Amino acid sequence: MSHATNTQTFADEVKAIPGGEHLELCYSCGTCVSKCMIQQKLEPDYNPRRLLRMVMMDMRQEAFTSPTTWMCSECDLCYSACPQEIHISQVIAAVKQLAVEAGYQSPLTPVEVNEDLCSGCGICVMVCPYEAPSLFEKEVNGEMDRLSQVDTNKCMGCGICVAACPLGAISREGVSNQEITDQLPIQSTQPPKLVTFICDWSLRESADIDILESYPADLVKVIHIPCTGRIDPQHAMMALDSGAEAVLVCGCKSGECHFKRGNYVATCKMNLLDTMLSQFNFPNKHIRFVQIGTQERGRIRHEIDAMLAEIGVLEVTQ
Amino acid sequence: MTVKSKPKLAFYWAASCGGCEISVIELGMHLVDVSEAADIVFWPAAMDFKYNDVRAMAENEIDYCFFNGAIRNSENEEIAHLLREKSKNLVAFGSCSYLGGIPGLANMYDIESLCQRIYETSPSLDDSRGTRPQTTTTMPEGEIKIPELYDHVKLLAEVVDVDYFMPGCPPVVDQIWKVFQAVLDGNLPPKGAVIGADTKTVCDVCPREKGTPGFRIKEFKRPHEVDLDPNKCFLTQGVICAGPVTRAGCGIPCLKGNMPCRGCYGPAEGIVDQGTKLASVIGALIDTDNPEELQNILDTIVDPAGTFYRFGLAHSIMSKMKYD
Numbered sequence: 001m002s003h004a005t006n007t008q009t010f011a012d013e014v015k016a017i018p019g020g021e022h023l024e025l026c027y028s029c030g031t032c033v034s035k036c037m038i039q040q041k042l043e044p045d046y047n048p049r050r051l052l053r054m055v056m057m058d059m060r061q062e063a064f065t066s067p068t069t070w071m072c073s074e075c076d077l078c079y080s081a082c083p084q085e086i087h088i089s090q091v092i093a094a095v096k097q098l099a100v101e102a103g104y105q106s107p108l109t110p111v112e113v114n115e116d117l118c119s120g121c122g123i124c125v126m127v128c129p130y131e132a133p134s135l136f137e138k139e140v141n142g143e144m145d146r147l148s149q150v151d152t153n154k155c156m157g158c159g160i161c162v163a164a165c166p167l168g169a170i171s172r173e174g175v176s177n178q179e180i181t182d183q184l185p186i187q188s189t190q191p192p193k194l195v196t197f198i199c200d201w202s203l204r205e206s207a208d209i210d211i212l213e214s215y216p217a218d219l220v221k222v223i224h225i226p227c228t229g230r231i232d233p234q235h236a237m238m239a240l241d242s243g244a245e246a247v248l249v250c251g252c253k254s255g256e257c258h259f260k261r262g263n264y265v266a267t268c269k270m271n272l273l274d275t276m277l278s279q280f281n282f283p284n285k286h287i288r289f290v291q292i293g294t295q296e297r298g299r300i301r302h303e304i305d306a307m308l309a310e311i312g313v314l315e316v317t318q
Numbered sequence: 319m320t321v322k323s324k325p326k327l328a329f330y331w332a333a334s335c336g337g338c339e340i341s342v343i344e345l346g347m348h349l350v351d352v353s354e355a356a357d358i359v360f361w362p363a364a365m366d367f368k369y370n371d372v373r374a375m376a377e378n379e380i381d382y383c384f385f386n387g388a389i390r391n392s393e394n395e396e397i398a399h400l401l402r403e404k405s406k407n408l409v410a411f412g413s414c415s416y417l418g419g420i421p422g423l424a425n426m427y428d429i430e431s432l433c434q435r436i437y438e439t440s441p442s443l444d445d446s447r448g449t450r451p452q453t454t455t456t457m458p459e460g461e462i463k464i465p466e467l468y469d470h471v472k473l474l475a476e477v478v479d480v481d482y483f484m485p486g487c488p489p490v491v492d493q494i495w496k497v498f499q500a501v502l503d504g505n506l507p508p509k510g511a512v513i514g515a516d517t518k519t520v521c522d523v524c525p526r527e528k529g530t531p532g533f534r535i536k537e538f539k540r541p542h543e544v545d546l547d548p549n550k551c552f553l554t555q556g557v558i559c560a561g562p563v564t565r566a567g568c569g570i571p572c573l574k575g576n577m578p579c580r581g582c583y584g585p586a587e588g589i590v591d592q593g594t595k596l597a598s599v600i601g602a603l604i605d606t607d608n609p610e611e612l613q614n615i616l617d618t619i620v621d622p623a624g625t626f627y628r629f630g631l632a633h634s635i636m637s638k639m640k641y642d
Contacts, residue, residue: 117518119519119521119522119586120521120522121522122521122528122551123521123562123602123603125531126529126531126532126534126553126602127603128531131531134531135528146528160602163602164598164603166519166521166562166563166589166599167518167519167586167587167588167589168588177588229602231598232594232595232598233594234590234591234594234598234635236594237594237635237636238591241638241639254609255607264605264606264607264612265601265604267609268602268604270601271612272597272601272616272619272626273597276593276594276597276622276623276626276627277636279426279621279623279624280425280426280623280636280640281426281427281428281640282636282639282640
């Protein structure tokens with residue numbers, strides 16, 4: 001379907017898509033930009049205010065190639081801040097829809113399905129916050145097999161499906177099961193005391209990264225994940241099994257997940273793990289999930305130190 | 319031309335319910351085929367053999383020993399060692415032997431509280447003396463000895479080397495027959511393999527309608543609490559199904575009976591820890607931004623450890639670490 005007619009401007013086309021209709025309410029104050037984590041952390045050229053301007057000024061090609069069109073993950077931190085109450089992510093989604101229809105493709109690295117491993121269980125379909133995966137039928141060795149496929153323009157690379165996929169059939173470069181387990185101190189003669197899985201979005205500024213890097217490798221091993229929705233309780237147990245004494249999972253505060261629901265998913269998974277370990281009367285259960293808010297710069301040090309104190313390798317100074 | 323000697327087979331049960339034995343018996347007429355093509359040299363549940371018959375055998379005299387049941391006491395372990403010594407191939411037969419099975423759920427509790435329950439506080443008990451079994455009891459006629467109960471349930475592979483693992487509670491008849499045929503034809507995969515099962519998960523062969531995008535569980539129900547739609551994925555009906563993480567090969571009798579997969583075929587290929595992986599699946603299906611509501615939803619899961627690790631608790635990382 002096409003929204004384009006000769007008389008329609010780019011802005012008309014965007015407004016015709018549900019969610020795009022609030023476009024013209026924008027008076028370019030830029031509050032959205034100041035709230036946006038992408039602009040601060042990933043891509044200085046990311047700018048919702050400017051994208052909305054581009055649409056209104058009929059700058060079609062510029063809008064379709066703008067990183068803003070593709071990188072918005074609908075976290076909606078800007079929505080609550082916008083004085084005009086524009087649901088900006090929906091306007092951006094409308095632009096993205098037109099870009100996809102015009103043949104543009106997402107520059108992000110999407111997840112991929114290994115069909116040899118896929119069971120067609122449909123778990124990825126259910127858990128994805130962006131409706132990127134779907135099931136389809138395909139003939140394999142003369143029989144119809146149900147498999148998963150991914151709409152690469154919808155995938156934001158959060159890794160929630162990767163953690164939920166039972167067989168590691170769905171994966172993305174950098175967050176595959178193999179790449180996570182390779183970072184665990186399996187067979188290490190001197191395992192770190194603490195393994196920290198950290199969602200990079202929960203680190204608020206470069207100073208937080210410096211804090212993480214200030215710990216010696218034999219004390220704290222940091223494993224970066226795109227979102228705590230990627231955490232697999234299996235990996236937490238494997239970290240303990242390989243000799244670490246504690247596991248800390250750091251994610252974003254409730255309502256601040258970059259990928260809409262990753263931190264809720266992580267809360268559920270870590271909660272279930274905690275319950276099972278308690279039922280099991282597991283000795284020295286040092287597994288914790290913490291959620292760091294956008295305003296809590298530097299909290300990561302307190303959380304790591306608290307964990308190290310709990311296992312007795314750091315004296316509590318406070 | 320040399321006459322090929324018949325392979326020698328042995329069957330044994332350790333800490334098990336007897337279901338694995340029944341499943342072998344259910345081979346029916348195929349059992350006659352097996353007994354014609356092979357010599358059964360030890361099978362306490364079905365034939366009259368004694369431990370001393372095994373002790374008298376030469377090393378590696380048995381070609382294939384199918385060992386069902388977990389290792390719960392010193393007798394189980396002693397016979398595991400004996401059969402290992404006398405067998406060329408030792409097969410952990412059934413979920414108890416391979417994964418700990420239902421007996422492995424006991425690893426959640428310490429042995430003292432288990433014994434207290436069984437011998438002192440169980441409502442069906444009528445014995446105020448608090449009698450506990452002792453390994454040695456002196457009677458007028460002499461000393462009586464019984465095996466020592468271990469503090470936790472061990473897998474067969476924890477006490478001896480195991481060549482093959484065959485899952486199932488019990489292994490289904492079709493798969494047993496396939497494995498026996500492979501044994502008789504000398505056609506088994508390399509050692510260490512899981513036999514008599516597939517590699518992918520139960521979902522791969524489950525014909526039920528799968529979940530749609532954005533499906534979320536708001537309340538978990540137990541199978542008896544719901545009028546279950548026989549055509550829909552159990553998870554989409556709020557009922558926990560271990561199918562996503564469980565190895566296929568059973569022929570899905572439970573699903574056909576409109577009951578969810580309980581996980582008896584153990585973790586599918588590539589899954590390290592069945593229970594935590596299932597938690598990783600189930601956790602991702604819950605959705606709410608309200609922490610209180612989230613806790614309420616999670617509270618509707620009755621006994622997470624026992625449900626997610628129903629047959630594999632003794633095989634779990636947590637059990638391994640606790641009892642290492």
